[in-house]
Amino acid sequence: MSTNDLDQSAAELGMGGNLAPESDDAGYRKRMERRQQVQKQRVEERNKEKGLILVFTGQGKGKTTAGLGLVLRTLGHGERVAIVQFIKGGWEPGEARALKAFGDQVRWHALGEGFTWETQDRERDQQLVERAWQTALEYLRDGAVKLVLLDELNVALKLGYIDAATVIHGLKERPTLTHVAVTGRGAPAELVDAADLVTEMTLIHHPFREQGVKAQAGIEF
Amino acid sequence: MSTNDLDQSAAELGMGGNLAPESDDAGYRKRMERRQQVQKQRVEERNKEKGLILVFTGQGKGKTTAGLGLVLRTLGHGERVAIVQFIKGGWEPGEARALKAFGDQVRWHALGEGFTWETQDRERDQQLVERAWQTALEYLRDGAVKLVLLDELNVALKLGYIDAATVIHGLKERPTLTHVAVTGRGAPAELVDAADLVTEMTLIHHPFREQGVKAQAGIEF
Numbered sequence: 001m002s003t004n005d006l007d008q009s010a011a012e013l014g015m016g017g018n019l020a021p022e023s024d025d026a027g028y029r030k031r032m033e034r035r036q037q038v039q040k041q042r043v044e045e046r047n048k049e050k051g052l053i054l055v056f057t058g059q060g061k062g063k064t065t066a067g068l069g070l071v072l073r074t075l076g077h078g079e080r081v082a083i084v085q086f087i088k089g090g091w092e093p094g095e096a097r098a099l100k101a102f103g104d105q106v107r108w109h110a111l112g113e114g115f116t117w118e119t120q121d122r123e124r125d126q127q128l129v130e131r132a133w134q135t136a137l138e139y140l141r142d143g144a145v146k147l148v149l150l151d152e153l154n155v156a157l158k159l160g161y162i163d164a165a166t167v168i169h170g171l172k173e174r175p176t177l178t179h180v181a182v183t184g185r186g187a188p189a190e191l192v193d194a195a196d197l198v199t200e201m202t203l204i205h206h207p208f209r210e211q212g213v214k215a216q217a218g219i220e221f
Numbered sequence: 222m223s224t225n226d227l228d229q230s231a232a233e234l235g236m237g238g239n240l241a242p243e244s245d246d247a248g249y250r251k252r253m254e255r256r257q258q259v260q261k262q263r264v265e266e267r268n269k270e271k272g273l274i275l276v277f278t279g280q281g282k283g284k285t286t287a288g289l290g291l292v293l294r295t296l297g298h299g300e301r302v303a304i305v306q307f308i309k310g311g312w313e314p315g316e317a318r319a320l321k322a323f324g325d326q327v328r329w330h331a332l333g334e335g336f337t338w339e340t341q342d343r344e345r346d347q348q349l350v351e352r353a354w355q356t357a358l359e360y361l362r363d364g365a366v367k368l369v370l371l372d373e374l375n376v377a378l379k380l381g382y383i384d385a386a387t388v389i390h391g392l393k394e395r396p397t398l399t400h401v402a403v404t405g406r407g408a409p410a411e412l413v414d415a416a417d418l419v420t421e422m423t424l425i426h427h428p429f430r431e432q433g434v435k436a437q438a439g440i441e442f
Contacts (some may be wrong), residue, residue, distance in 0.1 A: 017379070017381050025343065028343060029342070058423070060422075068294070069285070069287060069290040071314070072315070072320075073289070074438075079231060091333055102322065122246065146439060154396060159238025160238050169286030199283045200423040204421055204422065218297075218300060
């Protein structure tokens with residue numbers, strides 16, 4: 001069976017649990033055994049190893065946070081990580097303190113100073129982004145770094161401080177097994193097309209907006 | 222101005238950057254100064270501190286990963302964290318190894334054994350979920366724990382192994398400043414209604430499906 005046929009087969013076999021169609025346990029077990037076989041085949045068919053471009057975008061929460069989760073996982077596998085923050089940096093974030101536990105295994109550069117609307121000098125902002133991008137390029141080219149997190153780069157793109165073609169060209173300079181994660185609202189179409197995995201975070205509820213709740217340690221920073 | 226009026230005002234003032242309407246720097250600076258004032262007021266108006274229910278759901282990637290990012294931030298603030306995994310647990314994940322760096326500050330329970338379709342015994346699955354929920358309740362009631370991550374609980378709900386009313390009742394037992402994050406596809410409507418912040422992750426590209434790429438260390442586990 002092809003990879004797509006296996007996907008189809010898995011979908012037809014369906015999920016387990018109490019919503020399953022069988023009322024008898026023997027029938028359930030049989031279907032789940034078949035499902036397990038199909039799943040094993042699916043994993044075997046997909047055996048390519050490659051460095052991925054992952055994009056977390058959209059208006060919802062969890063974009064930077066998902067990037068940090070990838071950082072934590074990669075560190076857990078003993079690999080090196082580099083983080084370049086393009087926009088934030090006005091506060092001392094909890095994550096920066098937490099990552100100190102990993103010493104030299106992680107490099108952190110908070111190159112954006114405060115949010116963009118807190119500065120009144122476009123030229124300076126542009127220079128900050130250019131400096132951040134040069135730092136990013138060094139890590140992208142460094143084969144010893146397994147994951148490069150370019151935090152809020154999408155916002156720098158959206159504000160016109162760097163163009164998508166420059167970014168995509170830079171991403172292509174990295175070694176074949178290096179992963180790169182790009183976060184921020186408004187990922188441009190060119191970056192979405194170049195990416196291997198794009199997740200859009202959609203806001204459903206927000207306590208700041210609806211309840212007057214303040215930004216809290218651990219959640220927002 | 223009310224909180225909502227301030228939001229409106231911030232939206233009208235717009236964003237900075239090279240897409241801004243002013244061609245002169247003085248005009249730009251003036252608008253951005255006003256924007257900064259409005260932003261300051263918005264933050265001041267929102268001053269309530271409370272423990273939040275955060276839900277990460279949807280078909281996209283990054284749900285568990287976003288939960289892990291919250292864990293990392295909370296640890297960085299010196300607070301205690303508890304993680305209860307309802308479904309996964311068949312592999313030794315990178316995050317488990319990484320979190321060992323934080324010693325007793327974090328408790329991790331991988332109570333689900335493998336994915337649901339890898340077991341053929343519904344009764345056993347149900348018991349695993351019930352055991353995981355009892356563990357979760359202990360942490361939810363423990364005021365010393367700042368963040369409780371209930372990983373893949375939504376999937377246990379979706380499969381009918383626990384009902385939404387039981388979960389919501391349990392979440393209400395926690396002290397007022399405890400945050401709880403719930404991840405997994407298919408969050409039920411009752412949980413979405415009870416939550417303070419719900420983010421839906423939507424899949425745009427997926428390398429497994431489209432390119433035959435295997436699950437890779439740091440990205441998937």
